[in-house]
Amino acid sequence: MAMSEFEIIRRYFADRGVRRADVVVGIGDDGAVVRLPPDSDLVTVVDTLVAGVHFPVETRPEDVGYKSLAVNLSDVAAMGATPAWATLALTVPRPDEAWLSAFARGFFELADRCGVQLVGGDTTRGPLTVTVQVQAWVPKGQAVRRSGAKPGDLIYVTGTVGDAGLALRAWQQKIKLPADHGDYLFARLHRPTPRSAEGAALRGLATTMIDISDGLAADLGHILEASGVGATLNLREIPLSASFVAVAGGWNEFHDEGDRLRVALTAGDDYELCFTVPATLRKRAEDIFSRFACGCRAIGVIESAPGLRLRQGDGTLLSLRQSGYDHFCQDRRDEGQ
Amino acid sequence: MAMSEFEIIRRYFADRGVRRADVVVGIGDDGAVVRLPPDSDLVTVVDTLVAGVHFPVETRPEDVGYKSLAVNLSDVAAMGATPAWATLALTVPRPDEAWLSAFARGFFELADRCGVQLVGGDTTRGPLTVTVQVQAWVPKGQAVRRSGAKPGDLIYVTGTVGDAGLALRAWQQKIKLPADHGDYLFARLHRPTPRSAEGAALRGLATTMIDISDGLAADLGHILEASGVGATLNLREIPLSASFVAVAGGWNEFHDEGDRLRVALTAGDDYELCFTVPATLRKRAEDIFSRFACGCRAIGVIESAPGLRLRQGDGTLLSLRQSGYDHFCQDRRDEGQ
Numbered sequence: 021m022a023m024s025e026f027e028i029i030r031r032y033f034a035d036r037g038v039r040r041a042d043v044v045v046g047i048g049d050d051g052a053v054v055r056l057p058p059d060s061d062l063v064t065v066v067d068t069l070v071a072g073v074h075f076p077v078e079t080r081p082e083d084v085g086y087k088s089l090a091v092n093l094s095d096v097a098a099m100g101a102t103p104a105w106a107t108l109a110l111t112v113p114r115p116d117e118a119w120l121s122a123f124a125r126g127f128f129e130l131a132d133r134c135g136v137q138l139v140g141g142d143t144t145r146g147p148l149t150v151t152v153q154v155q156a157w158v159p160k161g162q163a164v165r166r167s168g169a170k171p172g173d174l175i176y177v178t179g180t181v182g183d184a185g186l187a188l189r190a191w192q193q194k195i196k197l198p199a200d201h202g203d204y205l206f207a208r209l210h211r212p213t214p215r216s217a218e219g220a221a222l223r224g225l226a227t228t229m230i231d232i233s234d235g236l237a238a239d240l241g242h243i244l245e246a247s248g249v250g251a252t253l254n255l256r257e258i259p260l261s262a263s264f265v266a267v268a269g270g271w272n273e274f275h276d277e278g279d280r281l282r283v284a285l286t287a288g289d290d291y292e293l294c295f296t297v298p299a300t301l302r303k304r305a306e307d308i309f310s311r312f313a314c315g316c317r318a319i320g321v322i323e324s325a326p327g328l329r330l331r332q333g334d335g336t337l338l339s340l341r342q343s344g345y346d347h348f349c350q351d352r353r354d355e356g357q
Numbered sequence: 358m359a360m361s362e363f364e365i366i367r368r369y370f371a372d373r374g375v376r377r378a379d380v381v382v383g384i385g386d387d388g389a390v391v392r393l394p395p396d397s398d399l400v401t402v403v404d405t406l407v408a409g410v411h412f413p414v415e416t417r418p419e420d421v422g423y424k425s426l427a428v429n430l431s432d433v434a435a436m437g438a439t440p441a442w443a444t445l446a447l448t449v450p451r452p453d454e455a456w457l458s459a460f461a462r463g464f465f466e467l468a469d470r471c472g473v474q475l476v477g478g479d480t481t482r483g484p485l486t487v488t489v490q491v492q493a494w495v496p497k498g499q500a501v502r503r504s505g506a507k508p509g510d511l512i513y514v515t516g517t518v519g520d521a522g523l524a525l526r527a528w529q530q531k532i533k534l535p536a537d538h539g540d541y542l543f544a545r546l547h548r549p550t551p552r553s554a555e556g557a558a559l560r561g562l563a564t565t566m567i568d569i570s571d572g573l574a575a576d577l578g579h580i581l582e583a584s585g586v587g588a589t590l591n592l593r594e595i596p597l598s599a600s601f602v603a604v605a606g607g608w609n610e611f612h613d614e615g616d617r618l619r620v621a622l623t624a625g626d627d628y629e630l631c632f633t634v635p636a637t638l639r640k641r642a643e644d645i646f647s648r649f650a651c652g653c654r655a656i657g658v659i660e661s662a663p664g665l666r667l668r669q670g671d672g673t674l675l676s677l678r679q680s681g682y683d684h685f686c687q688d689r690r691d692e693g694q
Contacts (some may be wrong), residue, residue, distance in 0.1 A: 044398055044498075044500065045500060045502060048503075048583070049436070049502050049503050049583075050402060050432040050433075050435040050436050050503070050566075050567060050568060051400045051401055051402040051432050051433060051435070051436045051438065051493070051500075052400070052401045052402075053398050053399070053400050053401075053436070053495070053500040054398065054399050054401070055398050055399070055497070056393060056399060061381055061390050061391065061392050062390070062391050062392070062393060062399060062492070063388045063389070063390050064388055064389045064390075064391070064442075064444060064476065064477060064492065065387065065388040065389075065477070066444045066446050066477060066478060066479050066490065067446075067479050068446045068448060068479045068481045068488070070448055070481050070482065070483030070484075071483075072483070073481065073482055073483050074481070095387040095388050096387075096388060098387040098388070099386070099387050099388045099390070101388065105401070107401060107403045107490065109403050109404075109405045109446070109488040109490075111405060111407055111486055139401065140401060140402070140403060141403055142403050142404050142405045142488070144405045144407050144410065144411070145407065145410050146407030146408075146409070146410050146484065146486060147407075147483065147484035147486070149448055149483060149484070149486050151405070151446040151479070151488040153401075153403065153444065153446075153490050155399070155401065156388070158390070160392070161381075163381065163382060163388075163390040165382060165386050166385075166386050166387070229387075230387060231387060246385070246386075
């Protein structure tokens, strides 16, 4: 490499971004040292993005930097935790200054906004791969898990689903979207907003929570499996953005509303939160949700009978398998995403 | 992928190895949750190994699994910390069962020996890359850093240096080593023993510490730079193994002892600890070192004059630059290791 690892770290990553008072040793030693708040548990998440697998190789480097952190902050939010520190293991084929500079800009834009300090990492030469790890804390015993949903619990989802999946499909099929909707949908794909404040606000309230990375149906499926329960979703309550409705509505590949909902339920990369709340806490919960700028909607209910059922607009029920959505999920999971 | 990410995790990584009582949530949720001992600081290290860059592609998968954890445990030891939890971000071109099974065997062999629990990770498809992160703890404020060495402090190194570098050179040049020495030297390259107990025993005693990954001269250089000091090393005190002496002595590429010492001082991958101790604590320190099975030797002294000087057998001094070793270090650093 023309530029050494040390030089790359010094130029683009060290002494940059927020400085937290709880960081004892940051970048530049054998390890990072941080101090957790008293009576807290440590939450750790890690996600790898591989060029050509998790993002198209032509993705702008600032978007890769932003998204590599965002997907981890989304996992942190799904634990009800407060993010604090990050490490970055960055493998690059060569030290391309323009690429590194833009990558770091995207990474720190989000890190600074969320108060996360980059405390360590490793820079290596090889095929472009980004592994970010975020450390967070929760008050002792308050991490929100995937298990613990009980029959009668209400199922909620933040924001809207399907936007990123629609944008990815347009990109892959080289379909040009109208500028206003296109900008919105591509921002949802490349610059997802981690629901950090929302996730933290839900601790002590949500019985289970997950972030939607593989699609609402698949990720809710993980909650159902871990909790040993089933659920019915009301399809007409699935929150769709105006841009999703406008673009998908005019897309002749989608014959009807069912096709559009299939994308919304099974496409990944939404990075919204899906969670359950006991019906007895509904009022307290919805008071809290009313302060969520991204919105939050009740979409169904947990039931004791296993499986995921979909209530259609006319009141009839489909099983996930009958609907064909399950097959979609399976395809996606087999890709090793 | 024929086998999904979920299947790979379930088969090879979940519910395996030691179970620590301080793990609240392990593999299988959005994040891992662990509980640190009271009044401790969290130490985090991360290292990436890329196939073809950090290890030859033909390296046995069990050795890749072992070493990917070992290099991180070595960093933990260099902070004086006690390792506890690990995450694994594994990128593989395809789900090769034999490879994954052997990789996991090597990884857990060392994890179990060190009492480290794998609590999370990410399995993705792409060029073979292994990023391991280890979390450890130290009593509050007791992490050992690279800065803090004072003139008069004695410089120590554990074990012996140069073994792994000699083995790598033999491998690269396809030189066949005598079986007994070869086995030893290749074990030093592929299965370094992290100096975990030694590192933890040095907290409260060592003023600085680093693990030797880039070569003794380069890594001691990091301590000198961070501490704003210089040092003189006694070349005849540099600890060499019997196998190193036997093999390097018969290797006609090395004309003299100087050439051999150059390998020992500049070759990487030793994963021994280099550290400094105030001269006033020498007796207490050497009592502790006498219990180190790997041995520990005083090799020099910290001085106020910047730079690294080498005292030869005849008492004359060379600067690192005069010796030509510095150039070696620089080459290595430019590879981005």
